Amino acid sequence: MNLTPVLTDTWDKDRSWRLATYERNGGYAGLKKALTMEPGALVQAVKDSGLRGRGGAGFPTGMKWGFLPPPDGGPRYLVVNADESEPGTCKDIPLMLASPQHLIEGVAITSYAIGCDHAFIYVRGEVLHVYRRLLNAVEEAYKAGYLGKNIQGSGFDLDVTVHAGAGAYICGEETALLDSLEGLRGQPRLKPPFPAVAGLYARPTVVNNVESIASVPGIVARGADWFSSMGTEKSQGHGLFSLSGHVTRPGQYEAPLGITLRELLDLSGGIRAGHELKFWTPGGSSTPIFTQAHLDTPLDYESVGAAGSMLGTRALQIFDETVCVVRAVSRWTDFYAHESCGKCTPCREGTYWLKQVLRRIEAGEGQDGDLELLVDLCDNILGKAFCALGDGAVSPVTSSIEHFRAEYQAHIDGHGCPFDPSASALFPYTPKTRTPGALTGAGAGGHR
Amino acid sequence: MTADPQAATKTGYDAETVASLTADATAIMARYPDPRSGLLPMLHLVQSVDGYVSRDGILFCAETLGITAAEVSAVATFYTQYKRHPNGKYTVGVCTNTLCAVMGGDAIFDELSDHLGVGHDETTDDGAITLERIECNAACDYAPVVMVNWEFFDNQTPETATALADQLRLGDDVVPTRGAASVCSFKQMSRILAGFPDGRADEGVGAGEPTLAGLAIARERGWTAPDAPAADGAADGTAADGAAAGQTSPPVGTPGSSAERKPATSSDTEVGKDKKPGEDAK
Numbered sequence: 001m002n003l004t005p006v007l008t009d010t011w012d013k014d015r016s017w018r019l020a021t022y023e024r025n026g027g028y029a030g031l032k033k034a035l036t037m038e039p040g041a042l043v044q045a046v047k048d049s050g051l052r053g054r055g056g057a058g059f060p061t062g063m064k065w066g067f068l069p070p071p072d073g074g075p076r077y078l079v080v081n082a083d084e085s086e087p088g089t090c091k092d093i094p095l096m097l098a099s100p101q102h103l104i105e106g107v108a109i110t111s112y113a114i115g116c117d118h119a120f121i122y123v124r125g126e127v128l129h130v131y132r133r134l135l136n137a138v139e140e141a142y143k144a145g146y147l148g149k150n151i152q153g154s155g156f157d158l159d160v161t162v163h164a165g166a167g168a169y170i171c172g173e174e175t176a177l178l179d180s181l182e183g184l185r186g187q188p189r190l191k192p193p194f195p196a197v198a199g200l201y202a203r204p205t206v207v208n209n210v211e212s213i214a215s216v217p218g219i220v221a222r223g224a225d226w227f228s229s230m231g232t233e234k235s236q237g238h239g240l241f242s243l244s245g246h247v248t249r250p251g252q253y254e255a256p257l258g259i260t261l262r263e264l265l266d267l268s269g270g271i272r273a274g275h276e277l278k279f280w281t282p283g284g285s286s287t288p289i290f291t292q293a294h295l296d297t298p299l300d301y302e303s304v305g306a307a308g309s310m311l312g313t314r315a316l317q318i319f320d321e322t323v324c325v326v327r328a329v330s331r332w333t334d335f336y337a338h339e340s341c342g343k344c345t346p347c348r349e350g351t352y353w354l355k356q357v358l359r360r361i362e363a364g365e366g367q368d369g370d371l372e373l374l375v376d377l378c379d380n381i382l383g384k385a386f387c388a389l390g391d392g393a394v395s396p397v398t399s400s401i402e403h404f405r406a407e408y409q410a411h412i413d414g415h416g417c418p419f420d421p422s423a424s425a426l427f428p429y430t431p432k433t434r435t436p437g438a439l440t441g442a443g444a445g446g447h448r
Numbered sequence: 449m450t451a452d453p454q455a456a457t458k459t460g461y462d463a464e465t466v467a468s469l470t471a472d473a474t475a476i477m478a479r480y481p482d483p484r485s486g487l488l489p490m491l492h493l494v495q496s497v498d499g500y501v502s503r504d505g506i507l508f509c510a511e512t513l514g515i516t517a518a519e520v521s522a523v524a525t526f527y528t529q530y531k532r533h534p535n536g537k538y539t540v541g542v543c544t545n546t547l548c549a550v551m552g553g554d555a556i557f558d559e560l561s562d563h564l565g566v567g568h569d570e571t572t573d574d575g576a577i578t579l580e581r582i583e584c585n586a587a588c589d590y591a592p593v594v595m596v597n598w599e600f601f602d603n604q605t606p607e608t609a610t611a612l613a614d615q616l617r618l619g620d621d622v623v624p625t626r627g628a629a630s631v632c633s634f635k636q637m638s639r640i641l642a643g644f645p646d647g648r649a650d651e652g653v654g655a656g657e658p659t660l661a662g663l664a665i666a667r668e669r670g671w672t673a674p675d676a677p678a679a680d681g682a683a684d685g686t687a688a689d690g691a692a693a694g695q696t697s698p699p700v701g702t703p704g705s706s707a708e709r710k711p712a713t714s715s716d717t718e719v720g721k722d723k724k725p726g727e728d729a730k
Contacts, residue, residue: 003666004673012663016654084586087545093586094659125529125641126585128598129627136649161479164641166488166527183487185526222676229674244588245547251589251661267665317547331546335583425552427605432558
C-alpha cells in the first residue's frame with residue numbers, strides 16, 4: 001500500500017509552520033470554499049467523507065457535529081483536544097509543530113459549520129514550542145483575515161483561544177478537558193448530558209481531536225469522494241501511523257487506513273537489526289497488545305476490533321524479544337495509577353493495587369495466585385468508572401497475561417526477572433544496583 | 449469580581465507586583481467567556497513570578513477570581529506542572545514511561561540521579577535543576593526523550609544527558625533538538641504558558657527526521673495522495689487549489705454502515721455511550 005501524504009505534505013518545506021508556506025501549498029482553499037457553502041452542507045460533506053474521530057474513539061465526526069441541538073441564539077463552542085498524552089501517541093504534537101495552520105484552517109471551517117464564534121484549542125502544557133507555534137499561527141491567521149471579524153468578507157466572526165494545560169493525562173478525556181478548561185480539576189463528568197447538549201459552560205459543544213479537525217480542510221477542498229477513496233469500506237481516509245520503539249526508522253507514516261504493520265515495517269526498515277518482533281500496541285497503551293500473529297491485521301477500526309484490540313490513535317509501539325512484558329506492563333500501570341483522577345473508587349484504588357502486585361512480580365516477590373488476583377482486579381475496574389481511563393488501564397494487563405502468561409509465571413517461579421534490562425536499550429550500559437529490591441530506573445532514592 | 453489593584457490584599461506581594469500581576473490576570477480573563485477559565489494560565493503566571501505556586505500566588509488567584517483559597521489549591525494540587533515548592537531554574541524531565549524506559553530512559557534517569565545526587569522531584573543544592581521522571585511526552589519516535597523546561601531533547605543517552613545537566617549547572621545556553629534556539633528559564637517558560645508569547649516561535653526546526661520518515665519515502669517513490677476527482681491535472685501539494693471548485697460528493701459506503709446510518713436510538717444520540725473500553729482515555 002502506498003503512503004498518502006496529505007497532512008504531512010508540507011512538513012518538509014522551508015519554515016513549514018508559517019502561514020505563507022501553507023498558503024503557497026494550497027492552504028485555506030478549503031475555508032474559502034466553505035464560506036460559500038451552507039453550514040449544513042459542510043456537515044453533510046464531512047458525514048459523506050466517512051471521517052471518524054482520530055483521537056482514539058473513532059466516532060463519526062460529521063455525526064458528532066450533527067448532534068448539536070438547533071441554534072437557540074446562545075453560544076456554541078468548538079473545543080479541539082490537543083492534549084495528546086496517551087503513551088505511544090505522537091502524531092498531533094509534530095503536526096502542530098510543523099504545520100499548525102492545518103489545524104487553524106480546520107478550526108475555522110468547523111466553527112462555521114456548527115455555528116460557533118469562539119473556539120478553543122486545549123494543548124497540553126508540556127510542549128512549550130508547540131504552544132509558541134500555535135499562538136503564532138493564530139496571530140498570523142487573524143492578521144490575514146482568516147480569523148476575527150467578518151472573515152474573508154463573509155460576515156462570519158470567529159475568535160480562537162489557545163489554552164495551555166498543566167500536566168494531566170485525564171484532560172484528554174473530553175468531559176475532563178471541559179472541566180479543566182472551565183478552571184477546575186480535570187475530572188470526567190457523568191454522561192449524559194453529552195457535550196453536544198451541555199458541554200463548555202453547559203452550552204452545546206463539539207470536542208474533536210487535532211488530526212480530525214486538520215483533516216477537514218482537505219475534505220472540503222477536494223471533496224468527500226476524494227477522502228473516502230482512501231482506506232477501507234468503513235474506515236475511510238488517511239491517517240498518521242506513528243511507529244516507535246525497536247524499528248529501524250521510527251516516525252510518522254501517513255497512509256490510508258487499512259495498511260498493515262507488516263507493510264509499515266517494510267517501509268520503516270523492519271525491526272532493529274538482529275532482533276524480532278515480540279509484542280506491539282496498535283493504538284497506544286490503552287489498546288490491548290498484539291503479537292507477531294497480528295502482523296497482517298488491517299489497521300482499520302473494524303479489523304483491529306475484530307482481532308481483539310482497538311485502532312486507537314495508531315500509536316504503534318514496537319517491542320522486540322529483549323523486552324520483558326512484565327516490566328512494560330508494570331510501567332504502564334504506574335502511569336495509570338499516577339494519572340487516575342481519583343473520582344471513581346474502582347479506578348483510583350484498582351490501579352493502585354494493580355501497581356503493587358505488578359511491581360512485586362517484577363521484583364521477584366510474586367506469589368502464586370497473583371495472576372488470578374490481577375485478572376480479578378481488572379474485572380473490578382473494567383466498565384465500573386465514569387470514563388475510560390480505568391478501562392484503558394486494564395487493557396495491557398489482561399492482554400499481556402493472555403499472550404504471555406508463561407512469562408509472568410516465570411517471574412513468580414524464578415523469584416525474579418529473567419531479562420537483562422540493558423539488552424533492550426539503544427546503547428550499552430551496566431544497570432545500577434543499589435537498594436535491595438529496587439526496580440530498574442528507580443533512581444538514587446531507590447523508590448518502589 | 450476582579451480585584452482592584454489598590455484594594456487590600458492578603459498576599460505579601462508589594463504594590464508593584466500586585467499591579468503587574470493584576471494587569472496580566474485581567475488580560476488572561478479577557479480571553480474567556482467566564483473568567484474562572486483563566487485559573488490554569490493564572491497559576492502558570494504566578495509560577496512565572498515566584499518559581500512555584502506560592503501561598504501568595506494562591507491568594508492572588510483567589511482574590512482575583514472571587515473564589516476561596518481552598519478552591520484554588522484544589523486545582524493547583526491536581527496538575528503536575530504546578531510545583532508546590534520552589535522549582536529549580538530548569539526542570540529536567542526524563543521520560544520513564546514504558547517505551548522510553550526500555551529504550552534507555554531508565555538508565556538515563558539512574559545516571560542523572562546519581563550524577564546530580566537528587567531523586568524524582570528534588571532540586572540540586574545550587575537551585576539549577578529539578579529532576580523529574582515524566583510521563584509520555586508525545587515524542588516516542590525520538591526515544592529516549594529528555595525534556596528541559598518542556599523543550600525536546602531527542603534521542604538521549606546517559607552521556608548526553610549528564611553533559612546537558614552539567615551545561616545547565618554552569619549557566620551555559622543549551623539548544624533543544626526541536627524547539628527555540630535556547631532553553632529559557634522555568635519562570636520565563638511559565639510566563640509563556642500563561643499565554644504571553646516571547647516572540648520565539650520562528651526559531652528552531654519544523655520537524656526532525658522521524659517526523660519526516662514517511663514523507664521522505666513518499667517523495668523518493670513519487671507517492672502522493674490521490675488526485676481530487678473534479679480537478680484537472682491537480683497533483684501534489686497544489687491539488688487543494690485545483691480541487692477548490694469540486695462538488696460535494698453524493699453519499700458513499702454501504703447502506704447501514706456507521707458513516708451512513710441516521711441516528712435512530714437513544715444510544716445514537718448520546719455521544720460516547722457506544723465507546724469501547726479504553727477508547728475514551730485519549
